[in-house]
Amino acid sequence: MKHLAKSLFTILIFGTYDASLKAETPQLNYLRYCQGCHGDxxxxSARNSVPELKEAITKFLVHPEGRDYLVQVADVSQSxxxxxxxxxxxxWMIRRFGTKEIQEKFAPYKASEISEPRLNRPANTRELRKKLTGKSIHSTMSD
Ligand code: HEC
Incomplete structure (x- = not known):
């Protein structure tokens, strides 16, 4: 009985994911490469110093350098x-998690804007983050 319940649960979960993901590749890539740390x-996860994306998007997109920073964070650029x-x-992430204001103002990234910052990452992205926000990654967790 326990086994059957587990199988039904698996079918239900993966069946649902399958149907909704086929049409949406960025969503599938988010699930594969980002969701494990950043959450659905x-x-x-404050416990693991993983920042909330809504706050990150809002904070960084207002700076021209912040637009590049979002590409340069290790987990993003190395995906x-x-x-x-x-x-x-x-x-997709900005439409899904960004504030309404950001969504109205934001000009979508083009592939041509990705390659340059991706290839030329600063040696220390955490320092760049601190410069842009005045805060280190760990201090934002308790704000
Ligand atoms: C292994 C866990 C992990 C994975 C996987 C991961 N991230 Fe992150 N992400 C982090 C951590 C931790 C930071 C904080 C920055 C740092 O540590 O340099 C971060 C920072 C960010 C930031 C900048 C936020 C800030 O406040 O500095 C963005 C945007 C982001 N991640 C998006 C993504 C996307 C998109 C993916 C998938 C392609 C992804 N992350 C995958 C852990 C992860």
């Missing part, structure tokens, strides 16, 4: 997808 609602897919993923 982009909520992050195993090509520039166009990464642009699509960031655009």
């Amino acid at each position: 609602a982009g909520q992050g 195993p997808i090509v520039d166009q897919e990464l642009a699509d993923l960031l655009n």
